[in-house]
Amino acid sequence: MNHEKKMNPSEQLAALESAQQNMERASVYGAKLLGVYCIVLGLLLGTLAALLQVYRPEENFGGFIVITALFVVAVVAISLAYGRMYRSLPRGYSKLYLRGFFISMALYLVAVMLLSAGSLGWIVTALTWIAVAAPLCLTGVVMVRK
Amino acid sequence: MSAHARERLNDDFSNPVRLSLMGALRAVDEADFKTLKETVGVSDSVLSRHLSALESAGYVKIKKGYVGKRPRTWAKLTSTGHQAFAEHVQALKDITGLV
Numbered sequence: 530m531n532h533e534k535k536m537n538p539s540e541q542l543a544a545l546e547s548a549q550q551n552m553e554r555a556s557v558y559g560a561k562l563l564g565v566y567c568i569v570l571g572l573l574l575g576t577l578a579a580l581l582q583v584y585r586p587e588e589n590f591g592g593f594i595v596i597t598a599l600f601v602v603a604v605v606a607i608s609l610a611y612g613r614m615y616r617s618l619p620r621g622y623s624k625l626y627l628r629g630f631f632i633s634m635a636l637y638l639v640a641v642m643l644l645s646a647g648s649l650g651w652i653v654t655a656l657t658w659i660a661v662a663a664p665l666c667l668t669g670v671v672m673v674r675k
Numbered sequence: 676m677s678a679h680a681r682e683r684l685n686d687d688f689s690n691p692v693r694l695s696l697m698g699a700l701r702a703v704d705e706a707d708f709k710t711l712k713e714t715v716g717v718s719d720s721v722l723s724r725h726l727s728a729l730e731s732a733g734y735v736k737i738k739k740g741y742v743g744k745r746p747r748t749w750a751k752l753t754s755t756g757h758q759a760f761a762e763h764v765q766a767l768k769d770i771t772g773l774v
Contacts, residue, residue: 534691535689536689536691536694538684538767538770538771539771541688541689541691541694541767542764542767542768542771544691544694544695544698545694545695545697545698545764545767546698547695547698548694548695548696548698548699548714548715549698549699549701549702551699551714551715552698552699552700552702552703552706552710552714553702555706555710555713555714556702556703556706556710559703612742613742613743615707616706616707616709616710617703617705617706617707617710618703618704618705618706619702619703619704620701620702620703620704621704622704623704623705
């Protein structure tokens with residue numbers, strides 16, 4: 530291939546379309562990778578929010594510390610793994626991820642505020658898990674399936 | 676009277692490698708050097724040279740970092756790059772009669 534050869538407008542458009550298609554194919558891997566990351570992070574965040582309802586810091590401080598530490602280790606581990614495997618991301622996926630992340634985080638903060646309301650039963654605990662995990666997990670499913 | 680479409684073509688994108696690079700980067704939020712190299716089908720040195728030229732013109736933002744001990748480079752279009760390239764592509768379409 531002659532990399533410096535001038536192209537006419539039609540050739541430029543054809544080359545442009547080809548480059549975009551090649552990159553879209555290449556970035557499918559990036560979409561699936563971020564999708565899996567979102568699902569795992571959502572499940573971790575949801576699990577943490579639910580477990581905090583069970584192991585309340587004022588009732589079981591040791592359990593609270595262990596759960597929080599395990600969560601931090603798990604998030605660091607999946608983030609490092611993601612960073613190693615990450616190569617490219619389809620256009621718009623960063624915003625999609627951030628939207629899911631901030632909604633999940635907002636719901637997580639609501640779950641933390643609910644801790645002060647006392648023990649709310651296993652149904653609320655289960656709902657908390659689902660509500661916190663859902664935004665990131667759904668975002669991840671959309672990314673994986675696209 | 677508006678200028679003819681050929682006068683709206685951007686000389687910075689007339690090179691085939693730069694055109695392909697801009698087209699490839701337009702499809703992603705960000706891509707690493709290896710992905711770009713495979714997508715555009717050029718050598719490391721050619722890719723590096725053209726990416727640097729696009730960065731100097733303000734069309735591309737290059738980020739360097741490490742994954743473990745290995746250096747890695749990522750590139751993304753700037754907002755200026757998005758706009759300039761969209762205008763170039765529109766001019767190409769106007770010239771070829773595509774809408």
